[in-house]
Amino acid sequence: MSQIKSPKATVIWILVFLFPPTIGLGLVYYSAVQGLTMGFTNWNMISSPKWIGFKNFGQIWNDYRFWASVSNTLVIVLVTVPAQIGLGLLAAVLVHRTKGKTSTILRFVYFYPTTCSVVALGLMWLFIYDAGGLLNQGLEFVGLESVRWLGYGNALLSVCILIIWTGFGYISLIYVAGLAAIPEQYYEAAHLDGANSWQQFFNITLPMLTPTTFFLIIVTTIGAMQTFGQVYIINGRADSTLTIVQYIYEKAFTQFNMGYAAALSWILISFILILTVIQVRLQRYWVSYDI
Amino acid sequence: MTSKLIQSATHMPPDSNQTVRKFSLGDITANTILVVLFVVIVVPFIWSAIASFQTPLDFVSGKGFLPSEWTLTNYEKVFTDIPMTRMIFNGLFIAGTASIGGVFASAIAAFCLAKVSFKGRALYLSIVILTMMIPPAVLLIPFYTIMYALSLIDTPWALILPHLTGSAFAIFFLRQHMLTIPHELHDAAIMDGCSIASIFFRIYLPLVKGPMSVLIIINFMLHWNDLLGPLIYLNSVEQMTPTAGLSFFRGQFATEYPVLLAGSLVCIVPTTIVFLLFNRQIRHGLLITGLK
Structure with missing residues (x-):
């Protein structure tokens, strides 16, 4: 490929063109190093940071709120990732069968919550979960007892429902594209061999979608590990919905315990990294890139 | 090109097959699920929209779906x-x-x-x-x-x-x-x-x-x-x-x-x-x- 040649005129332009990203690179790399070292200091933004070695990590180990946030975050991951992907796949397979206007409307509506502000959706769902809200009115209508959706034991599950409700449309959008990429001939061949729809689904559709599923599991897990907006709004009593990111936010920006919060982000990143590595390692057992 | 020909040649039998069993149990289940998901997404928005036109009194009483009186006070x-x-x-x-x-x-x-x-x-x-x-x-x-x-x-x-x-x-x-x-x-x-x-x-x-x-x-x-x-x-x-x-x-x-x-x-x-x-x-x- 030939390039623009006239060095004298271009050197200045190159500097001008690359000026914004170069500033950005400086910021990001400086911050990355600062973020890594800050975890080993004691800093409240007023006095200068003091190097305290692994003391933050020792404190975190004995911090019951930290363990509550870890357990809540893991519950969110374990519940919402499979549920979103399962529901998203179901919706995608069914939407894929529809045609014309119905198909357009369904795709639009299923995806719509993903485009909305988490705050707005959270406030809407707080109202729905309310003691006399939509869900309980519905339960009463069919003659069941009402549930305390935001009570201590239920709040985390209510958060999960909100996340699944918001997010499955995105999953289904990606799956619909994956389904469209499967060659029609495979189904025709299977049909001629006498395979029924279920056999076609389990022997063609599902294996052909495994690379998409793998991508979605990684992306949704990373997203769920960093759940913040939903729990910030729903905010269950006594840390019942406290997540890791919410705890970092609280430590850093309401208590200004920057060193401790930086150490917490270290731990969050390690968790995400470990989960991702495990998933990448496991993919060879179930993801098929060629059929 | 050839794949297109194969497609058009093989497309007829399954198509005619489908028109015969258009309202199979599977189709009914599929459409029901699609409708249920649609309703589950849409109802919270409609419910919130209706409630946003409620007077505080209606809201506190907490009964009934439609407000007794529509008001724009909340938006004001x-x-x-x-x-x-x-x-x-x-x-x-x-x-x-x-x-x-x-x-x-x-x-x-x-x-x-x-x-x-x-x-x-x-x-x-x-x-x-x-x-x-x-x-x-x-x-x-x-x-x-x-x-x-x-x-x-x-x-x-x-x-x-x-x-x-x-x-x-x-x-x-x-x-x-x-x-x-x-x-x-x-x-x-x-x-x-x-x-x-x-x-x-x-x-x-x-x-x-x-x-x-x-x-x-x-x-x-x-x-x-x-x-x-x-x-x-x-x-x-x-x-x-x-x-x-x-x-x-x-x-x-x-x-x-x-x-x-x-x-x-x-x-x-x-x-x-x-x-x-x-x-x-x-x-x-x-x-x-x-x-x-």
Whole structure:
């Protein structure tokens, strides 16, 4: 490929063109190093940071709120990732069968919550979960007892429902594209061999979608590990919905315990990294890139 | 070509087969599930919309689906008791400037890295791409301290400036698009003595308008919906965006919940308009970029 040649005129332009990203690179790399070292200091933004070695990590180990946030975050991951992907796949397979206007409307509506502000959706769902809200009115209508959706034991599950409700449309959008990429001939061949729809689904559709599923599991897990907006709004009593990111936010920006919060982000990143590595390692057992 | 022939040849039997058993049990189940999912998505919006027209009295009594009296008081309160006009302006300013400015800066850098040869170009590109591996959570606190040092806390610039440098992903994404554009286009321009800047603005910018607008639209929605950033950087009510503002006023209006519902619906209006206008580009953009 030939390039623009006239060095004298271009050197200045190159500097001008690359000026914004170069500033950005400086910021990001400086911050990355600062973020890594800050975890080993004691800093409240007023006095200068003091190097305290692994003391933050020792404190975190004995911090019951930290363990509550870890357990809540893991519950969110374990519940919402499979549920979103399962529901998203179901919706995608069914939407894929529809045609014309119905198909357009369904795709639009299923995806719509993903485009909305988490705050707005959270406030809407707080109202729905309310003691006399939509869900309980519905339960009463069919003659069941009402549930305390935001009570201590239920709040985390209510958060999960909100996340699944918001997010499955995105999953289904990606799956619909994956389904469209499967060659029609495979189904025709299977049909001629006498395979029924279920056999076609389990022997063609599902294996052909495994690379998409793998991508979605990684992306949704990373997203769920960093759940913040939903729990910030729903905010269950006594840390019942406290997540890791919410705890970092609280430590850093309401208590200004920057060193401790930086150490917490270290731990969050390690968790995400470990989960991702495990998933990448496991993919060879179930993801098929060629059929 | 052959596959097309096979398709048209084999398409007849299954098609005619399907018309015979059009209303099988499977189809009924499938359509029921589609309708149930549709209702589950739509009802919370309709329910909140109806409740946002309720009088406080109706809301407290908590019975019945339709309000006994339709009122606009809640929406009036959203704009008088909460400075929502100001917040919407803040949100539009931050999301608009950050997304347009950021994508524009990325496009210029992408052009430089795709079409201008200079020493160290490959190295520069890899340093840019490497930043995508750094988790945002690690940058949260250091960025705050930088903005604090620059005394930009509680100004929209704390949220805008970090994005005006362009993003690694956008640079990489737009560079890929520019690489596919044949260089014959600018060869002639160089002959005519065009400057490198006018080559970018006259030749390449118009050719990457499509991918750029996809990035701008998606980034606009991400910035508008962002909660963590505004919560961290904006303290005073006059500076807040609708997302941060609504969560701020939540406590005050706990007993007047319909006001919060009205506010929530106001907050999703801009993204809904953008989504209605660019529905196709957004869905296509999410597929090709993998952004969420």
